Amino acid sequence: MSFLAARRRHPAAIVLVLLLGLVVTGGLYTALAPKDAKAATATADDVKAGKDLFLANCASCHGTNANGTAAGPSLVGVGAAAVDFQVGTGRMPLTQPGVQAQRNKVTMDATETKQLAAYVASLGPGPAVPATEYTNGNGNIAKGGELFRVNCAMCHNFAGSGGALTRGKFAPSLRNIEGKHIYEAMLTGPQSMPVFNDTNLSPQDKNDVIAYLHNVDNEANAGGHNLGNLGPVSEGMFAWTIGIGLLIGAAVWLGRKAA
Amino acid sequence: MSEHDNLPERSSGSSPVDLSKGHVEGTGGLPARFENPGLPAHVHRHGDDDDAAARRSERQVAGLFVLSMLATVGFAVAYFAIDKNSTVTLPLVGVTNALHVALGVTLGLSLLGIGLGAVHWAKTLMSDEEIVEERHVLRSDDGARQGAIDVLTEGGESAQIRRRPLIVYTLGGALGLFAVPLGLQLVGSLGPLPKNDLSTTLWSTRIGQRDGKGGRKRKLMRDPEGTAIRLTDVTLGSVFHVLPEGINETEHPLNEKVKASVILVRLEESKIRSQRQRDWGIDGVVAYSKICTHVGCPVGLYEQQTHHLLCPCHQSTFDMTDDCKVIFGPAKRPLPQLKISVDTEGYLVADQGFAEPVGPSFWERG
Numbered sequence: 001m002s003f004l005a006a007r008r009r010h011p012a013a014i015v016l017v018l019l020l021g022l023v024v025t026g027g028l029y030t031a032l033a034p035k036d037a038k039a040a041t042a043t044a045d046d047v048k049a050g051k052d053l054f055l056a057n058c059a060s061c062h063g064t065n066a067n068g069t070a071a072g073p074s075l076v077g078v079g080a081a082a083v084d085f086q087v088g089t090g091r092m093p094l095t096q097p098g099v100q101a102q103r104n105k106v107t108m109d110a111t112e113t114k115q116l117a118a119y120v121a122s123l124g125p126g127p128a129v130p131a132t133e134y135t136n137g138n139g140n141i142a143k144g145g146e147l148f149r150v151n152c153a154m155c156h157n158f159a160g161s162g163g164a165l166t167r168g169k170f171a172p173s174l175r176n177i178e179g180k181h182i183y184e185a186m187l188t189g190p191q192s193m194p195v196f197n198d199t200n201l202s203p204q205d206k207n208d209v210i211a212y213l214h215n216v217d218n219e220a221n222a223g224g225h226n227l228g229n230l231g232p233v234s235e236g237m238f239a240w241t242i243g244i245g246l247l248i249g250a251a252v253w254l255g256r257k258a259a
Numbered sequence: 260m261s262e263h264d265n266l267p268e269r270s271s272g273s274s275p276v277d278l279s280k281g282h283v284e285g286t287g288g289l290p291a292r293f294e295n296p297g298l299p300a301h302v303h304r305h306g307d308d309d310d311a312a313a314r315r316s317e318r319q320v321a322g323l324f325v326l327s328m329l330a331t332v333g334f335a336v337a338y339f340a341i342d343k344n345s346t347v348t349l350p351l352v353g354v355t356n357a358l359h360v361a362l363g364v365t366l367g368l369s370l371l372g373i374g375l376g377a378v379h380w381a382k383t384l385m386s387d388e389e390i391v392e393e394r395h396v397l398r399s400d401d402g403a404r405q406g407a408i409d410v411l412t413e414g415g416e417s418a419q420i421r422r423r424p425l426i427v428y429t430l431g432g433a434l435g436l437f438a439v440p441l442g443l444q445l446v447g448s449l450g451p452l453p454k455n456d457l458s459t460t461l462w463s464t465r466i467g468q469r470d471g472k473g474g475r476k477r478k479l480m481r482d483p484e485g486t487a488i489r490l491t492d493v494t495l496g497s498v499f500h501v502l503p504e505g506i507n508e509t510e511h512p513l514n515e516k517v518k519a520s521v522i523l524v525r526l527e528e529s530k531i532r533s534q535r536q537r538d539w540g541i542d543g544v545v546a547y548s549k550i551c552t553h554v555g556c557p558v559g560l561y562e563q564q565t566h567h568l569l570c571p572c573h574q575s576t577f578d579m580t581d582d583c584k585v586i587f588g589p590a591k592r593p594l595p596q597l598k599i600s601v602d603t604e605g606y607l608v609a610d611q612g613f614a615e616p617v618g619p620s621f622w623e624r625g
């Protein structure tokens with residue numbers, strides 16, 4: 001201690017103390033600060049391979065520099081999460097233009113998707129592919145249900161069965177969807193869907209929503225057929241056709257004479 | 260064809276009946292009255308003539324009743340034997356709660372057995388001979404009618420109704436007034452008048468205000484978490500579902516919620532077409548009432564690319580870039596905008612209540 005005490009008035013001491021303070025603060029901040037839900041980052045090779053994939057599969061609509069054409073939007077700043085969602089669910093590459101890109105057969109494997117995502121992420125800062133700890137669906141099912149009913153149910157239906165929007169667009173069904181893709185859809189707001197960023201629904205909130213949806217997927221019917229969980233439309237249809245049909249059949253049988 | 264040659268031309272183009280196929284030429288006149296054809300001849304059933312067939316029917320009816328009994332016993336057994344959380348996989352239906360299925364099926368069979376048995380019994384074994392029941396004259400004879408009148412007149416005379424009108428009038432008044440308490444309860448229980456309750460929302464008042472003075476502006480809070488929203492939280496394309504600060508401390512939070520629900524989005528400021536809309540928001544962040552002006556459903560289907568806000572009940576569509584004007588559907592009025600600003604801590608607050616009543620039309624508003 002006497003060594004330190006003797007040199008405490010040395011001109012370099014203040015610099016050293018400042019440096020120490022900065023390092024400790026920075027170290028503590030990186031250790032304790034709230035983290036975005038991010039997975040491992042990509043290498044320069046991934047970016048290069050991704051660019052080749054992009055030029056071969058995507059450039060005709062999104063432009064050779066990915067800054068958009070009349071046929072497709074700019075991809076600068078959409079982030080790796082958007083690519084992982086669109087390509088990972090087979091919505092992109094789009095085979096033919098339509099009102100809405102629909103879930104389709106996935107044409108790129110996991111490595112190609114990762115490379116393509118790395119290239120698009122390198123174009124500008126955007127949301128990254130989420131870490132598995134927030135997409136595994138080990139969240140609070142009850143809270144997820146509450147969040148889902150306020151933020152999602154008006155379009156996607158209370159049980160995630162999907163629903164109609166304007167002019168042929170629709171909110172797709174959310175049954176049996178991978179947690180990662182549910183998370184990425186909320187984060188990036190694909191097509192008609194608005195964005196639910198991390199300040200609106202935190203990564204934990206998103207995991208709660210995933211937990212709720214996965215619970216709905218595995219939940220047993222309380223009794224009988226759920227008729228697609230569509231509410232009064234399918235139930236009314238059933239009552240008017242099958243139910244009233246049975247009643248008419250019974251009335252005809254009652255009115256007939258026995259032979 | 261020669262016998263038809265003298266018939267007049269038919270404009271309709273139909274040909275006359277061919278008499279060679281069993282039709283008889285009529286005389287052109289109607290009979291004075293039609294004979295009552297009577298009931299068709301009674302047709303005997305198998306069981307009426309064949310004893311074996313009757314016994315077979317008997318066994319079938321008894322079998323249906325026994326099925327009902329077995330199903331009822333099955334119901335009782337299932338009620339205790341099956342765990343309420345156990346599931347069973349059924350074709351078409353999928354994974355289903357086993358107890359509910361067992362209870363439903365057994366109860367249905369037990370009722371169906373009784374019903375089918377009773378109907379089968381009535382149709383095959385009970386007598387089905389048609390019987391004509393003759394109607395008699397409904398009018399009483401003159402003696403009985405005069406008797407009834409005499410009794411009434413005599414009663415009135417002995418009660419002195421004609422001689423003492425005071426009693427008649429006061430009785431009429433008492434009975435008439437007796438209707439008032441009954442009606443009063445009905446009208447009185449319709450509740451207090453709404454006053455201006457339909458024209459104001461929780462946003463019209465400030466938090467912590469006393470006698471209409473003081474207090475501070477209400478923050479916009481996330482629904483359902485109840486956390487305040489910073490301007491920087493609302494990124495482009497985001498949508499927030501918003502309730503006013505302090506809604507859970509009100510006397511009837513749900514009554515406040517149905518009026519004060521708000522949807523908050525960020526648009527590109529250059530896309531907003533109304534100057535008023537731009538002024539009442541901040542940097543393209545705008546807040547609108549979420550209560551449809553048609554019949555008050557929550558308008559929550561926001562399409563991020565078209566900036567259309569769609570009501571799930573009757574497909575009223577509002578354009579968020581054009582002051583939420585109606586572009587489709589039965590709604591007649593645009594959604595009211597909530598004027599927002601940022602407080603010193605960076606949170607979004609409501610400057611004032613809605614400038615017009617939210618939700619559907621009502622009597623006083625027209």
